[in-house]
Amino acid sequence: MFPEIPLAQQILLACKAKNIQHIVLSPGSRNAPLTIGFASDSFFSCYSIVDERCAGFFALGIAQQLRQPVAVVCTSGSALLNYYPAVSEAYYSHIPLIVISADRPISKIDIGDGQTIHQRNALSSHTAYNTNLSENECDSSYNEYLLNEALNTASIKSLPVHINAPFEEPLYKTINTPTVTFTNNNGVSNEPLLNNDFINQFIKNWIFPKKMVLIGVLPPNSIAQKWIDFLKNDPSVLVLTENTANLVEESFIDMIDTFLTPIEKRNLQELLQPDVLISVGGMVISKKIKEFLRKYPPKVHYYIDEHVGYDTFFSLTHHFKTDINTFLSKVTEELPPITFSYKEIWLSLYKEILKKRNNYLENIPFSDMKVYEAIFSHIPTPYHIQISNSAAIRYAQLFHSKAGWQIFCNRGTSGIDGSTSTAIGASIVQELPTLLITGDLSFFYNSNALWCNYIPKNFKIILINNSGGGIFRILPTDKETPFFETFQETVHNLTAKHLCAMFGFTYLSAENTEEISSLLESFFYKKETPCLLEIFTPRKLNDTVLKNYFNTLV
Structure with a gap:
């Protein structure tokens, strides 16, 4: 089944010709011709993610692992702008993310029509190629050229691209055979010459x-x-x-x-x-x-x-x-x-320094650092590990990796906004089981990531909850100012327990070293449902333990 609209057919045929199989779809009417076409063809693996910000990072996680282009498809209006965090991460991490946005015809922009914004070139600062296709059937050959250029750029440069496609109603009519064709031109990938x-x-x-x-x-x-x-x-x-x-x-x-x-x-x-x-x-x-x-x-x-x-x-x-x-x-x-x-x-x-490090770690109290020590000593091999940004990835640098671990983090822009979605996307194309290690702000900020029907049963999350942005207590700032806890550290009393109940995760929690050690022994081997271990650490002690760590190394 194909959409009746020729431009939508052409986009589908182009993705198929370029072997772009993974398509992440968000709901909407304007993109219905594309949704119908992608979902009706068994060649494509389609995923429905409602929140476009989550969808962008979910697709980024798939592309990160496959090192191949993955497409995200959205309706018109502000939906497109929600992709921007993932697009900027893809741009600086060199991940081939293909954004396909459905749009109103240009005649409907800025006349008071609903769900319209300036979508043309909206992502141009952080994409390697932008194209605005034509709704006129007589421009089919030109659209073919633009689609070839966009999709070739994503593959060759390993960078995100944006394809904006205007569709006029009716949007839901279908036909059995496409009325257009697509001639695949793979372009030329010139091997760079070494000077x-x-x-x-x-x-x-x-x-x-x-x-x-x-x-x-x-x-x-x-x-x-x-x-x-x-x-x-x-x-x-x-x-x-x-x-x-x-x-x-x-x-x-x-x-x-x-x-x-x-x-x-x-x-x-x-x-x-x-x-x-x-x-x-x-x-x-x-x-x-x-x-x-x-x-x-x-x-x-x-x-x-x-x-x-x-x-x-x-x-x-x-x-x-x-x-x-x-x-x-x-x-x-x-x-x-x-x-x-x-x-x-x-x-x-370095060997002398490591001796002092090990002696210090043996005697520290329960804290973020003690938790990371326990986590890194219990992760099995082999394992696929995703780590969120801010304190989580920085603590991770204080511990040895093991052969057989595969470690990823969204370091392109180093944002906390999509770590969970990225990890879930990565997990569905990974043969290894996946662990996400995350802080509380990153986790709650991206909690819509759990609104997903594709999470593998062996997916694990370890959430270190220190009741705020713990990294701000580490940074050189005045923690005694009246606004610090509210506007920088953002102190809270949230827990993931109810989110786990809503989204079908097994929930575990720990508040001391003994509980962590006991739970981690079995945590990695639970396979019935996705599992989250929430570890509560002392908010006002963590920074002292970390600072004393560096002072001890001298």
């Missing part, structure tokens, strides 16, 4: 004795073992990672803030200052490494990534627009051997 001058200079600069490799967000298994071995066996290379790099190697420093704190206190920054900095992957979470490398910049900074080349430290020399495996395979045979033990000096200090 030989910069490659030669990179090889010359390898003679510098102090080289730091900083690895940001990467999907699992992004770096081949051959090149991991190359990096770990070079004594002049110090590798810093975060758990969102999905790379576990004991000779790499994996807790950057824990490592840098004593270096700052002992005034060792100039000794650590690298000659050469090599950035790999996406966003870096650590504020300390950003502050350090801005104050003690490298002589040269190379960024190696297919998409991004951020000048985060204001010292970027060149962006090699390729993946790290391709790059190292091209240059390693030309690199001179270096014997300076830059790495061993700092690994030796």
Whole structure:
């Protein structure tokens, strides 16, 4: 069954030709021709998500895991604007999200007609391609060109695009056979050329004795073992990672803030200052490494990534627009051997720091930090882990990852707005069971995410509820001002218990270390229904425990 409207047919045929199978639909009348067409064709996997903000992040989670374009489809009016948080996250995380918005014909805009806004180019600041299709059947060939351009851009650039489609009533009529065709043009994906001058200079600069490799967000298994071995066996290379790099190697420093704190206190920054900095992957979470490398910049900074080349430290020399495996395979045979033990000096200090860290953790009271220690010691392997932003992802950087974990976080814009929806979307295309670790503000802000019929039975949430925005107690701010608790920390007494009852989650709760340890033993193996463990922590103690942690490392 096809919609009678030719433009709607053309969009359906275009998505099918481009093998875009996952379609997230939100209810509405103006997008009914598309909804009817997508839902009637078994080629497509369709999902109904009522809240467009949740729908955007749900689709983003699917695309994040598949690394393939996923479409979201909405009706006209303000519905489209609710996609914007997810679109901006997709833009900075390089996730191919395809926004298809139904619109009124242009003649109905700004005349007082209902459910109309300026939809044309509404997302243009955070999309790689915007197109406004024509409702006139005589423009079919031009629409075909625009659809090819939009969908090819999403695939080739791995970025979000926006397709705005005006439909005139009647909207619900159907036919058995399409009246239009679609000719697929896949476009040309040009392999970026590596500049030989910069490659030669990179090889010359390898003679510098102090080289730091900083690895940001990467999907699992992004770096081949051959090149991991190359990096770990070079004594002049110090590798810093975060758990969102999905790379576990004991000779790499994996807790950057824990490592840098004593270096700052002992005034060792100039000794650590690298000659050469090599950035790999996406966003870096650590504020300390950003502050350090801005104050003690490298002589040269190379960024190696297919998409991004951020000048985060204001010292970027060149962006090699390729993946790290391709790059190292091209240059390693030309690199001179270096014997300076830059790495061993700092690994030796790191081992000392970790001893102090472990001693401190053994004696801390029940708090956020104690909870994260328990969580990270109990998560099985293998496991797919999604972590919300703000305090959750920052606490996560204070603990080791395990081989077999896959860790994701919406670090493109670092917002708290869609972490739960992203995790649920990711879970439906993941073979591994999924755990979301989240703070209370992020969870309640995105609670509509649970209004979803597709949540797997093995989906888990651990909610750390410290009754407010705990990160604001950690930040350098005056907590004694009369407005702090109301307008920054946003203190509350909410609990997830009733949400779990409404949405069919098994609900568990804990308020001390003993209860957590007991519950976590069985929590990961409950398979009857999705399960949420809410852990209540002391709001006014958490920041003290964390600050004392860093003071103890010196």
